[in-house]
Amino acid sequence: MPRLSDVIAELDALWPPERAEQWDAVGTVAGYPDAEVSRVLFAVDPVQEIVDEAVRLGADLLVTHHPLYLRGTTTVAAGHFKGRVVHDLIKNDIALHVAHTNADTADPGVSDALAGALDLRVVRPLVPDDSDPSGRRGLGRVCELDHPLTLRDFAEHAAKRLPATAQGIRVAGNPDALVRTVAVSGGSGDSLFDAVRATGADAFLTADLRHHPVSEATQGSPLGLVDAAHWATEWPWCELAAAQLDEISDRHGWDLRVHVSKTVTDPWTAHAASTTTAGAPN
Template sequence: MPRLSEVIAALDALWPPSRAEQWDAVGTVCGDPGAEIRRVLFAVDPVREIADEAIELGAQLIVAHHPLYLRGTTTVAADHFKGRVVHDLIKNDIALHVAHTNADTADPGVSDALAGALDLRVTGPLVPDPSDPSGRRGLGRICELEHPETLAAFAERAAQRLPATAQGIRLAGDPDAVVRRVAVSGGSGDSLFDTVRAAGVDAFLTADLRHHPVSEATQQSPLGLVDAAHWATEWPWCELAAAQLDEISDRHGWNLRVHVSHTVTDPWSSRFSSPGAPN
């Protein structure tokens, strides 16, 4: 069985911590480098439900996309919900490792997994990494559909292919507009509107779209906007990342058991439509 240090070295080769944004908090949160690893659980959020799932599964490592402590802390006391997660993980010999913005811009990364879930052909990054000579790394992806379809059909594709959440899929723009080229970006994406417009795509699928940026974007161009739940746009990466670690395990003869959590940790639990609201 591999040691935690060996597994982390393999994960860092996939998603080098040096490629994370300066504000980000990636890497190993807790865990003994010398501990043997037999089972690994991939998840988007390192919340209590995921810790409980890892304990029940008998995992020795959780690989999460979102940081547990993004802004740092001075305590991991168990009277706070984040501290309780740390305590439960340590008591059960479970390590926690985070790959966040370093996984967003990887090749393949979060947006490649999102494009794959929607059966889109990736043609390149939306925001290329200037340090990447291959031109494949970077934030977001520009994609092509196999056949043109309406914006409404593309939104329905997202609703069918992405994990179900209370939010579902929201659409801004002409539902009957024809879509051939799209941009996708897992996670919050309305800061990318200028770049998306410059890319000349017909639609942009992302998450966490806010009123004012969307209002301004729809006034400036006919770009169609498809808004999914943040968790739903990033969950496909868990399957991609798990497959990558599976391949590494096979190559090294580690015989790891790699799992993907299907627990919905999107924080929104219900949705209620007003009578007469647009469909």
């Protein structure tokens, strides 16, 4: 069996930590470098439900997309849920490794996995990484559909292909407009509207879209917006990353058992459609 340090070296080659944004917190959070690893679990969020799943599974390593302590901390006391996560990881000899913005811009990365889940053909990065001479790394992806769809039909296609969440899929723009090219970005994407418009894409699928940026982006513009749940747009990366580690394991003869959590950790748990018209009493 490989040591944790061996596995982490391969993960760092896939998603070099130096390519993470300066504000990010990536890398190994817990774990002994010399500990043996036989079972690995991939998930989006390092929350208690995922740690409990890792314990039940007998995992030696948990790899998540989101950091546990993005803004740092001065304590890991178990009186807070993040402290309990740390305690449970250590108590059960489970290492935690994070690949966040360094996985977002990788080739392949988070948005490649999102495009693959939607059966989209990737053309190029939405925001290219200037340090990549091949032009393949970067944030988001510009994609093409094999056959044009209306914005409504594309949103329904996304709803069928992405994991189900309470939010579902929201659409802004003309539902009957034809969509041939789509920009995608896993996670929060409303800071990328200028880059999306510059590509001439017909639609942009991302998450966490807010009222004012959406209102401004659709005024006088044919751009269609498709807003999925943050967790749902990033979960496909877990399957991609697991497949990458499986290939590495086979190459080295490690015989790792690699799993992907299907636990929905999107924080929204229910959705109620409004039936009241504007200005009318309930």
